[in-house]
Amino acid sequence: MPAVTETIDTVQSVTEGTYKWGFETDIEMEFAPKGLNEDIVRFISKKKNEPQWLLDWRLKAFAIWKKMEEPVWAAVKYPPIDYQDAYYYAAPVQKVKPKSLDEVDPELLRTYAKLGIPLKEQAILAGVEGAGETPSDAGRMPVAVDAVFDSVSVATTFKARLEKEGIIFCAISEAVQTHPELVRQYLGTVVPQGDNFYAALNSAVFTDGSFVYIPKGVRCPMELSTYFRINAKSTGQFERTLIIAEEGSTVSYLEGCTAPMRDENQLHAAVVELVALDDATIKYSTVQNWYPGDAEGRGGIYNFVTKRAHCRGRRSKVSWTQVETGSAITWKYPSCVLLGDDSVGEFYSVAITNNRQQADTGTKMIHVGKRTTSTIVSKGISAGRGQNTYRGLVRVAPTASSARNFTQCDSLLIGDQCGAHTVPYIENRCMTAKVEHEATTSRIAEDQLFYCRQRGLSEEDAVGLIVNGFCREVLKELPMEFAVEAQKLLQISLEGSVG
Amino acid sequence: MLKIEGLTAEVEGKQILKGIDLEVPAGEIHAIMGPNGSGKSTLSYVLSGREGYEITGGSVTFNGIDLLAMEPEERAAAGLFLAFQYPVELPGVGNALFLRTALNAVRKARGEPELDAMQFLKVARDRLKALHISEDMLKRGVNVGFSGGEKKRNEVLQMALLSPKLAILDETDSGLDIDALKIVADGVNALRAPGFSSLVITHYQRLLDYIVPDKVHVLMNGRIVQTGGPELAKQLEESGYASVQAAA
Numbered sequence: 001m002p003a004v005t006e007t008i009d010t011v012q013s014v015t016e017g018t019y020k021w022g023f024e025t026d027i028e029m030e031f032a033p034k035g036l037n038e039d040i041v042r043f044i045s046k047k048k049n050e051p052q053w054l055l056d057w058r059l060k061a062f063a064i065w066k067k068m069e070e071p072v073w074a075a076v077k078y079p080p081i082d083y084q085d086a087y088y089y090a091a092p093v094q095k096v097k098p099k100s101l102d103e104v105d106p107e108l109l110r111t112y113a114k115l116g117i118p119l120k121e122q123a124i125l126a127g128v129e130g131a132g133e134t135p136s137d138a139g140r141m142p143v144a145v146d147a148v149f150d151s152v153s154v155a156t157t158f159k160a161r162l163e164k165e166g167i168i169f170c171a172i173s174e175a176v177q178t179h180p181e182l183v184r185q186y187l188g189t190v191v192p193q194g195d196n197f198y199a200a201l202n203s204a205v206f207t208d209g210s211f212v213y214i215p216k217g218v219r220c221p222m223e224l225s226t227y228f229r230i231n232a233k234s235t236g237q238f239e240r241t242l243i244i245a246e247e248g249s250t251v252s253y254l255e256g257c258t259a260p261m262r263d264e265n266q267l268h269a270a271v272v273e274l275v276a277l278d279d280a281t282i283k284y285s286t287v288q289n290w291y292p293g294d295a296e297g298r299g300g301i302y303n304f305v306t307k308r309a310h311c312r313g314r315r316s317k318v319s320w321t322q323v324e325t326g327s328a329i330t331w332k333y334p335s336c337v338l339l340g341d342d343s344v345g346e347f348y349s350v351a352i353t354n355n356r357q358q359a360d361t362g363t364k365m366i367h368v369g370k371r372t373t374s375t376i377v378s379k380g381i382s383a384g385r386g387q388n389t390y391r392g393l394v395r396v397a398p399t400a401s402s403a404r405n406f407t408q409c410d411s412l413l414i415g416d417q418c419g420a421h422t423v424p425y426i427e428n429r430c431m432t433a434k435v436e437h438e439a440t441t442s443r444i445a446e447d448q449l450f451y452c453r454q455r456g457l458s459e460e461d462a463v464g465l466i467v468n469g470f471c472r473e474v475l476k477e478l479p480m481e482f483a484v485e486a487q488k489l490l491q492i493s494l495e496g497s498v499g
Numbered sequence: 500m501l502k503i504e505g506l507t508a509e510v511e512g513k514q515i516l517k518g519i520d521l522e523v524p525a526g527e528i529h530a531i532m533g534p535n536g537s538g539k540s541t542l543s544y545v546l547s548g549r550e551g552y553e554i555t556g557g558s559v560t561f562n563g564i565d566l567l568a569m570e571p572e573e574r575a576a577a578g579l580f581l582a583f584q585y586p587v588e589l590p591g592v593g594n595a596l597f598l599r600t601a602l603n604a605v606r607k608a609r610g611e612p613e614l615d616a617m618q619f620l621k622v623a624r625d626r627l628k629a630l631h632i633s634e635d636m637l638k639r640g641v642n643v644g645f646s647g648g649e650k651k652r653n654e655v656l657q658m659a660l661l662s663p664k665l666a667i668l669d670e671t672d673s674g675l676d677i678d679a680l681k682i683v684a685d686g687v688n689a690l691r692a693p694g695f696s697s698l699v700i701t702h703y704q705r706l707l708d709y710i711v712p713d714k715v716h717v718l719m720n721g722r723i724v725q726t727g728g729p730e731l732a733k734q735l736e737e738s739g740y741a742s743v744q745a746a747a
Binding site: 445446447448450451452453454455456457458459461465466468469470471472473 | 547548549550551570571572574575576580581583586587588589590591592596597600601602604605608640657661
């Protein structure tokens with residue numbers, strides 16, 4: 001809880017209305033030619049030194065994509081995207097692949113340091129072998145980071161420490177080389193190539209992302225995280241993340257993302273696949289802070305993302321938590337297919353749209369196994385001329401006897417030019433299932449603001465405090481380190497929304 | 500401390516305050532009494548800077564500074580505190596966090612160092628103990644699910660923490676049982692000092708048995724119509740506002 005006050009202090013030092021992650025890193029880059037065709041797909045595959053099966057897999061995806069049309073059902077508006085007018089591969093030039101963090105380009109390390117992402121293993125920096133075993137800050141768990149810069153992963157920390165537990169945490173392109181059998185077994189089994197337009201595009205041209213494998217019975221000893229950074233101009237980022245939790249294992253994974261401020265729109269089309277086997281638990285948290293565009297809606301990231309989890313095992317559990325503050329447009333529905341009996345799916349979401357931002361986000365909970373349960377808590381905040389839509393599906397198959405779902409969708413409006421929409425679909429084909437849906441829409445009341453201001457809080461701090469209170473149920477699901485970051489973001493995202 | 504001269508104000512085009520003249524010297528407690536609709540709450544909101552109240556004339560100075568030119572939070576930082584008639588609920592916002600945020604905002608504006616969570620807790624515990632309020636109060640959401648009495652106690656706790664120079668109590672006694680009334684009165688009496696003033700707005704004389712005012716003003720139809728000592732409150736209790744109206 002002290003975090004909020006800290007937030008308020010921090011935010012006061014930030015210049016109003018600026019996106020502080022909007023800087024550009026000047027670094028020598030290598031690009032594929034602009035545009036998208038089979039040669040580009042082959043180029044990317046070759047760059048990554050991929051086996052034939054993966055190239056074939058990509059080409060199949062590309063063939064499917066060419067026949068597909070962009071979805072138009074979401075409540076978002078944008079001019080047509082010219083898919084030929086973008087780079088599909090951009091990577092910092094590296095003469096040799098760095099074997100350790102010491103060999104990573106210092107400019108990249110500086111970039112991540114500036115973003116507040118330490119690409120160092122605290123104790124390892126001191127040069128003491130084995131010192132990495134104990135967290136240097138008392139009581140503070142280290143976080144392993146995979147850093148993805150445009151199209152490639154530039155560094156992954158704590159790999160050795162994790163390997164001791166049998167955990168694989170690396171760039172997916174690396175996993176293709178080192179654990180091809182695992183990648184081949186699971187890739188595309190949760191989100192198939194032809195799942196949707198953007199997933200097909202991603203399958204054809206995905207460049208990097210994280211790969212996580214937690215062996216049977218292992219509880220991952222630290223938070224795993226990936227930090228995505230789009231830097232190059234006119235470049236799309238297509239990352240692919242695959243997480244496999246074997247029987248009885250547990251993992252908490254976080255992702256964060258930022259991009260420079262630009263007048264152009266840039267495309268980010270990611271695919272995330274999660275597989276949880278018997279008694280496994282995956283907690284997946286996102287703090288999405290792509291550049292949202294300016295106050296007039298110029299520039300910003302188009303965030304078209306497909307995230308899905310298969311709870312394949314009995315009593316398996318997947319929990320999605322997302323804080324969506326950035327992007328010009330957000331189109332994402334992190335979902336759970338609850339196959340195993342007694343499996344559990346959760347979706348906790350905060351989505352903020354300010355200025356001209358548009359978000360169409362929610363979840364799908366597909367109940368197949370017996371006694372499966374799902375919980376959906378969605379908090380949408382609209383300010384400025386922002387448009388915020390919750391779109392969700394709860395489907396209960398005839399096999400899912402005694403399945404249960406609880407959905408709560410709350411919308412908060414700030415000002416009188418924004419919009420909040422709730423589109424819940426419920427398809428129940430099982431007599432013994434119980435599905436509940438609650439929804440509210442409210443405004444920040446004038447008396448709440450005045451009460452806070454009479455106690456000495458500025459109007460913006462008061463809004464921040466009230467919004468943080470509104471989102472509390474979701475924010476408390478975030479790992480501690482991220483909760484602080486998320487609270488700051490909520491406040492910054494709403495700057496200029498009052499008064 | 501507080502000087503009001505010829506203050507007139509409107510709400511939604513309707514004139515509510517019709518020329519208030521009032522001076523509260525430092526160290527004094529003044530009561531404002533009046534029937535419903537006389538402008539008591541409007542006066543407290545105008546002094547604290549709530550939106551929707553249009554000032555059409557007159558002036559208010561607070562320790563020599565033009566109060567009406569300041570934002571509500573600036574008035575708070577300058578030492579003005581309003582205990583609300585209906586304290587507002589802030590769902591999901593912890594009371595401890597809210598109190599600390601408020602205290603630090605005010606401290607910062609006064610150039611005093613801010614308190615961290617531990618320092619705050621120590622100060623808060625002292626105040627709670629002095630006011631005989633349970634520590635559970637800190638753990639709950641701001642006023643959420645509070646009984647009427649608990650909400651008022653929370654106002655008094657905030658007042659004690661923020662140590663204002665001028666505390667305006669807007670019918671803080673309404674709906675309170677005698678125990679809660681004593682807590683409110685103790686809270687105000689504990690702050691009594693040469694540099695502290697208070698404006699106690701009330702409908703009934705009851706609260707003034709516990710907070711003995713230096714002066715009592717009767718507000719009717721947007722004007723102060725009578726001023727006297729504590730005995731005026733007792734007189735009103737017996738003969739009602741009608742007698743004053745007749746006299747005025």
